[in-house]
Amino acid sequence: MSRPLxxxxxxxxxxGKSALTAAFGKWIxxxxxxxxxxxxLDPGCDFVPFKPDFxxxxxFTISQIMRDENLGPNGAMVRASELLEQKAKEFSRRINKIKxxxxxxxxxxxxxxxxxxxxxxxxxLMGDVTISVFLTDAEIAAKATGLVFTRLLGLxxxxxxxxxxxxxxxxxxLARDKLADIDRILTDTELLxxxxxxxxxxxxxxxxxxxxxVLPELLPAARVVKVSAKTGExxxxxxxxxxxxxxxxxxLT
Numbered sequence: 001m002s003r004p005l006x007x008x009x010x011x012x013x014x015x016g017k018s019a020l021t022a023a024f025g026k027w028i029x030x031x032x033x034x035x036x037x038x039x040x041l042d043p044g045c046d047f048v049p050f051k052p053d054f055x056x057x058x059x060f061t062i063s064q065i066m067r068d069e070n071l072g073p074n075g076a077m078v079r080a081s082e083l084l085e086q087k088a089k090e091f092s093r094r095i096n097k098i099k100x101x102x103x104x105x106x107x108x109x110x111x112x113x114x115x116x117x118x119x120x121x122x123x124x125l126m127g128d129v130t131i132s133v134f135l136t137d138a139e140i141a142a143k144a145t146g147l148v149f150t151r152l153l154g155l156x157x158x159x160x161x162x163x164x165x166x167x168x169x170x171x172x173x174l175a176r177d178k179l180a181d182i183d184r185i186l187t188d189t190e191l192l193x194x195x196x197x198x199x200x201x202x203x204x205x206x207x208x209x210x211x212x213x214v215l216p217e218l219l220p221a222a223r224v225v226k227v228s229a230k231t232g233e234x235x236x237x238x239x240x241x242x243x244x245x246x247x248x249x250x251x252l253t
């Protein structure tokens with residue numbers, strides 16, 4: 001691939017975005033001849049486990065906004081999202097100037113900040129070789145209801161950003177036994193429906209059941225990558241599927 005690949009890492013709070021960014025970047029550097037650049041777009045973090053080539057905190061931070069504009073944490077996060085949107089063109093231009101084969105882009109802990117304020121514009125400006133990785137805590141996907149919910153969230157991420165989205169389950173080292181049949185569940189609609197019904201009853205279960213029936217129509221067949229940022233498990237598979245997105249076959253199953 002001649003042009004740099006931009007890999008945007010998103011996920012719910014606590015999914016391990018920064019840890020995966022660091023672990024995957026290290027794996028690429030150690031196992032391939034490709035150069036990696038690290039981008040931090042989270043203005044609220046105190047620490048990232050990698051050395052950023054671009055860091056939004058050089059422009060503004062949550063603590064700085066709280067202090068300068070006399071705002072609380074939530075108000076400062078909203079203000080930060082506005083600044084991210086306002087500076088999308090400037091930030092994208094700077095990121096595009098960074099020379100690397102793969103740019104790993106770590107996003108804010110509150111996923112909606114990036115998704116609804118600046119993220120789509122930045123993804124568009126970064127070029128057509130951009131992929132989003134939607135990261136889920138494997139413990140959440142261990143329940144059928146949680147799996148349906150996260151799959152729909154992943155679909156929303158891809159649609160909102162307008163780029164291909166890859167589903168990734170992180171922290172497999174903590175949930176391996178609970179996810180032994182995950183591949184079968186993802187491809188067997190009837191089994192997924194049975195597991196949803198087994199987990200309870202009520203309005204939310206009924207809604208989840210209906211959504212599980214719609215999933216096959218909305219989501220293309222694709223495997224979910226299982227990784228552990230802590231142990232390094234699954235990095236080869238993640239690397240392979242990332243590069244398969246733009247292959248001629250386009251088959252991610």
